[in-house]
Amino acid sequence: MPLLDVDNLTIQIPTEAGLLNAVNGVSFTLERGETLAIVGESGSGKSLTSLALMDLLPSRAVRKARSMRFDGIDLMAVGQRKMEDLRGDRMAMIFQEPMTSLNPAYTVGDQLIEALRRHRPVSRAVARERAVHLLERVGITAAASRLGQYPHQLSGGLRQRVMIAMGLMCEPDLIIADEPTTALDVTIQAQILMLLRDIQREFGMGLILVTHDLGVVARVATKVAVMYAGRLVETGPVEAVFGAPSHPYTQGLLRAIPVPGRTRPGEPLGTIPGQVPNLIGPLAGCAFRNRCEHATDACAAAIPERDLGPGHRMACVLDPVATAA
Amino acid sequence: MTVPVLELENVTKIYPVSQGMFKPRAMLTAVGGVSLSVARGEVHALVGESGSGKSTLAKMLLGLTKPTAGEIRIDGVPIAKTDRREVARRIQPVFQDPYSSLNPRKSVADLIALPLVAHRIGTSESRQKMVAAMLDAVGLPRRMIDAYPGQMSGGQRQRVAIARALVMKPDVLICDEPTSALDVSVQAQILNLLMDLKREFKLTYFFISHNLAVVEHLADRVAVMYLGRIVEERGREALFTHASHPYSRALLDCVLTPDPTLGMPDTVIAGSFPNPIAPPPGCAFHPRCPRATDRCHSVAPGPVPVADGVAACHYAN
Amino acid sequence: MSTTSASGAAATAAAGFDSVPVRRSPLARFTKRAARHPGFMAGAFILAVILVMSIGAPLFTTHDPYAQDISKRLIPPIWHAKGTWEHWLGTDKLGRDYFARLLYGGRISLMIGAATVLLSGAIGTALGVAAGFFGGRVDMVIGYIINVRLALPVVLVALAVAALVGTSLNTVIVVLGLLLWDRFAVVARSTTQQIAHADFVAAARAIGCSTRLIVFSEVLPNIINPLIVVATLEMAHAILLEAALSFLGLGVQPPLPSWGLMISEGKQYMFFSPWVITIPGVALVALVLGINLLGDGLRDVTAPDNRS
Incomplete structure (x- = not known):
């Protein structure tokens, strides 16, 4: 049984202009010890997908799914209370901006201790000991003295480490990290990513990494799910997707980033012409077809999902051979 | 030898920082003695992490704040002795966030025409023509002339910001994480x-970024900044093949x-940015440097010539 | 953030791939949103009715609001058994047509409200923008002036001034205008502080815009919405204060038909002829309610879209 099994997740948001189909039929699975990167540009629905797993969507958003199971628990059926018990205990979330997700009115220690005591009947002393242990584990020096500090007294990198330590307090089975390093400097980003990878291996958790950074995906993830306009366009093991990117959108993304040693300095980068479609109202066929150089009439019809290799799939009418240019 | 279009000599910016009611004010050296020269037609990149002083440097170049010491020259003329409007005519900014760098209350036409209005150039008709020409240059459809920033995508907004910067036909564009x-x-x-625009308008770019992949792609020369100082300044090729300063290598x-x-990567430099109010003695990078010796703890290194540039490290060679 | 571009495209009503922005100015958006706001529409309607009736008073009544006719004192309104169509809202103690006095009195209320807000808005906005934009010492000094003003009890100061320099319509306007600018200043200051640090202000500076151009073309358009909301609330405030001052005999002087004065003049007759108080009272409540509904509505309608 996979740790997480999402089948046909759909998120709709009513807006002034009509119904926004933010996420459309997204399915994936995650095993313990795996790192799944959900990658996409703004508006792709990647963050909403991760919020939907934790039942943290904005209240007006409507979440539907054929099934969504976490370790056998049907997440679509559990009540509010049970979800609150799961959140922070067996499923933890790390946000992009730790300053806004840490409470400025409480010390780091209080927040860490509370994170454990909310779910476990342990004494403050035990919880405190674990907090110190985890702060040390995430690479914070003089951990005991940090417990008395407030979030604003810490640097961005330290706050993100505290967030990670807080997520680990209850030894969760699943960690969802939404752009955990986007707000950080490159050297700190590398430190945090290594930390996440090491901890995930050590605790054998499932890790979902939501990001727009293809470099981060390639270096940290074991599986990738590429999202475009609320749909999954390509999924697979990271080596397969980066080694033989097959969906025209995935290919376009990889051609658009400069890579030292691969792209020639000063040469034009590959671009994807056009814009993301408006997701308000129904949208039949492939959402990428208005920007795709391979688009044909068939793209307006239902799009088949093709198997390209073990676990490697894409949603495109083209033969994989034809796109592998 | 031709005069560099942009020259910085020992540029320093020190801010007094209040540390609370009863403590004396501390001095924060945001930029400490930066010297650079940017040749015409070049893309000169400035790389550094947050707090390195690169944004303060950009502000000084744009005349938004004055250096505490040192001199900035355009074509050999100090900007301190030049009219602010004249500086603005020569140097224009492109900011990082096109969501906040465009006034949400103005239409595209008004946004792009603002420099013309500020410098009282042209009539409203000739301005309209110049705006349309700029739209063409940055690849925006002319029908967007009446659109408002709220109706545009991030890329379109950044194109508007670039059009606004170029409408005065400046020499230098200061691109701050564009x-x-x-x-x-x-x-x-x-x-x-x-x-494309660099070729078409014969521009010089001062390109501030933390993304080294982007810098490698378009820069001719690269300056690496750490804690207000340039630690290495090299030609692109030299920096990316054999960087001399340990910080450049870490980046x-x-x-x-x-x-x-x-x-x-197997090894990542440890630690984080030091407190700029109390920078480490000697070489500011020594607490994080894998190669630091006793000498680095006490003596601040000066710039040492290396292949195609300089590096501020005792062990650069 | 994940729906940023989708909500950016939300301005286009068309579904699918056509995400070219529709040319819709902020004004067009405003009208569309305003039309859907019941409070705003109700307020606008009430205000529009009062505005049209007052300004166009001669079109709605042939009576002269100053013409006295002692033989027709205290005629009750039409719903009363003794009412006549001649004076359908009755007459006052001097036999003046109450409907005519109400209409012309509305002019006074609106005029006082508008003039006061123009004066206090100009003072408050200038001070607030200066404080927020320049900061530092300027901010300190203006902050001090705001605090001094907040320490003054408005009604008492107005009464004292009226007692000293005498009462007249102009005095009321000047006194209220000089006293009611504090909320403008506070709101203008805080909104300007936010705008002053926006990148587009830095961009304008780097472009070479003068401070004057930056204030008028970059800052003011971005703080005008909250100021308009303050203006409506202050207008209601000023109208009520005028009524109160007139009621106390220190505001508008007879024979001008101010609503506050009408209530004041009617108070001796209220037990036998209650309409002399209820009619201007209801008019006053309606006007203030209309303005406040409009102000609240404006705040909602002009609030920025929440992105995401």
């Missing part, structure tokens, strides 16, 4: 556009190319 707020595919479009190690066979 693509870091944009999506990957849009970033590529804007970078390509910047390269290069952190460039995550999309290659799944590489995994995370």
